[in-house]
Each structure stands twice: as structure tokens, then as C-alpha cells.
Amino acid sequence: MQLVFTFGNFDTYGNFGNPADASIMITRRHRTRPRSWSEQKIALKHSWMLPLIALEWSCQWLAFVLGNWAFLELLEYLGTFSVLVAVIFYFHDADNRLKQRHYQAWQVINTAQGKGGSGGRIEALQELDADGVSLVGVDVSGAFLQGVQLPNAHLRRSNFNSADVRNSNFQSADFAGSDLASANFRESNLHATLLQDVRLDEADFWGADLAGADFSGATLVDVDLRHADLNGIRWQQIRSLSGANIYAVRNAPDGFVPWAMKQGAVEIESDEKWEDRQNSR
Numbered sequence: 001m002q003l004v005f006t007f008g009n010f011d012t013y014g015n016f017g018n019p020a021d022a023s024i025m026i027t028r029r030h031r032t033r034p035r036s037w038s039e040q041k042i043a044l045k046h047s048w049m050l051p052l053i054a055l056e057w058s059c060q061w062l063a064f065v066l067g068n069w070a071f072l073e074l075l076e077y078l079g080t081f082s083v084l085v086a087v088i089f090y091f092h093d094a095d096n097r098l099k100q101r102h103y104q105a106w107q108v109i110n111t112a113q114g115k116g117g118s119g120g121r122i123e124a125l126q127e128l129d130a131d132g133v134s135l136v137g138v139d140v141s142g143a144f145l146q147g148v149q150l151p152n153a154h155l156r157r158s159n160f161n162s163a164d165v166r167n168s169n170f171q172s173a174d175f176a177g178s179d180l181a182s183a184n185f186r187e188s189n190l191h192a193t194l195l196q197d198v199r200l201d202e203a204d205f206w207g208a209d210l211a212g213a214d215f216s217g218a219t220l221v222d223v224d225l226r227h228a229d230l231n232g233i234r235w236q237q238i239r240s241l242s243g244a245n246i247y248a249v250r251n252a253p254d255g256f257v258p259w260a261m262k263q264g265a266v267e268i269e270s271d272e273k274w275e276d277r278q279n280s281r
Contacts, residue, residue: 034060102133113139122148129153141179202278211251220244222278226269230256241265243281245274
């Protein structure tokens with residue numbers, strides 16, 4: 001009898017890549033009855049091989065007898081059944097493993113709170129977001145999260161103060177009521193994000209995609225919007241644009257630039273002049 005048990009591929013977290021790939025196959029190989037000792041001896045050509053032939057003949061008979069022993073067959077079936085039970089319990093416990101995984105991700109985020117660097121927070125945040133877990137109130141102030149991918153994330157009342165999230169993806173994320181002051185969002189994707197009542201003072205959005213973003217009630221004091229895409233933004237209820245740098249903004253809505261200049265916005269091209277102005281304030 002031959003027993004074959006095959007699992008599908010495992011993913012990064014130890015889960016089956018495809019449960020349908022798991023399979024159990026039992027095949028039984030028929031063993032022919034070995035020749036008698038007298039027949040075996042007749043086929044012997046050299047007398048010095050007699051001990052080896054005797055050993056081989058004995059093993060053939062032992063394999064034949066055991067291969068037809070029902071008790072061994074029963075044990076193999078019981079082994080197969082135990083594997084099936086293990087698989088059933090594995091899938092039954094999937095929810096608990098998912099909760100444990102989320103708990104560990106939150107531990108990584110909370111343990112590193114207030115510290116610089118990543119500290120594993122990029123992977124933890126992305127894992128939670130991919131599983132649809134709310135990130136409301138998360139505190140990653142001062143963290144280095146460059147390139148983090150959090151599309152559609154629930155980030156209301158979060159704290160990204162002074163965080164470095166350049167080249168990141170926050171498309172359609174909800175930042176309402178959050179603190180993004182002094183954060184670095186250079187060349188990030190914030191397409192259609194909700195930035196209602198958000199503090200964006202001194203944040204860096206150089207070259208960022210802000211198309212369709214809702215800035216209602218937000219403050220953008222001294223924010224850097226150079227080369228940012230402002231196509232279709234909701235800007236009429238912005239609380240403050242004092243000192244905001246709107247040099248070479250792209251696709252600005254009609255009336256936005258003149259209104260911004262009246263609110264105290266500036267147009268400064270060079271990084272050096274912009275930094276000098278910020279440092280002098």
C-alpha cells in the first residue's frame with residue numbers, strides 16, 4: 001500500500017495558498033507470491049551467492065506476508081484519518097490565527113510608537129489594511145514609512161506628525177480629523193483622499209497626486225504644494241492657506257490660485273529660498 005498526502009503551497013503566514021490543492025491518495029500495490037526456496041536455489045549460478053540469495057528470499061517473503069496483513073492496512077487508514085482531522089482543525093482555527101496575526105501587527109505598531117525608523121511598522125500597517133482592519137487613531141508620528149502602501153485605509157484621527165511617507169500610496173484613504181503636520185508626502189499618491197479638518201501645516205506635498213482630495217476644514221499653513229496635482233480638489237472651505245507654497249501646481253481648479261494668493265499663499269521655486277523662508281518664520 002502506498003499513501004500520498006499533498007498540501008497546497010503555504011503563503012507567508014503559514015496559510016494554504018489554495019485549499020483545493022490539498023489531496024489524499026491511497027493506492028495498493030499487489031505483491032506476487034515469492035518463489036519457493038527450491039525454485040530459488042535452482043536459479044542460483046554461483047554458490048558463493050547463497051547467503052545473499054537467502055537473505056533476499058527471506059525479505060521477499062516477509063514483505064509478502066506483511067503486505068497482506070490487514071492490521072497494517074488498518075494502521076495506514078487510521079494515519080490517513082488523523083491527517084484529515086488535523087486539516088479540519090487547521091481550517092476551523094483560521095479565525096483565531098487571523099486574530100493572533102492582527103494582534104501581533106498591532107503590537108509592532110504600538111511598541112514602536114514615538115520612535116524613529118520603521119520598526120516593522122510598514123509591513124504591519126499594510127497587513128492590517130489588506131485585511132480591511134480599521135487604522136483609526138493610529139500613531140506613527142516621526143516614523144520612517146517611505147513607500148508604505150495603504151490604499152483605502154481608515155485613518156481617521158491618526159497621527160502622522162513629522163512622519164516620512166514619501167513615495168507612498170494613500171489613494172482614497174480617510175484622514176479626517178488627523179494630524180499630518182510636518183509630514184513628508186513628497187510624490188505620494190493621495191488621489192481622492194479625505195482630508196477634512198486635517199492639520200497639514202508645514203507638510204511637504206511636492207509633486208504629490210492630490211487630485212480629487214477633500215480639504216474641507218483643513219489648515220495648510222506653510223504647506224509645500226509645489227508641482228502637486230490639484231485636479232478636482234474641494235478647496236472652497238479650506239480654513240487657512242497662509243504661507244502655502246503653490247508654485248507650479250498642476251491642474252488647479254478655476255479660481256483656486258487667485259484665491260490662495262489672497263489668503264497669503266506664495267510662489268517660491270527653489271528649495272533653498274523656500275527653506276530659508278521656513279527657517280526665518
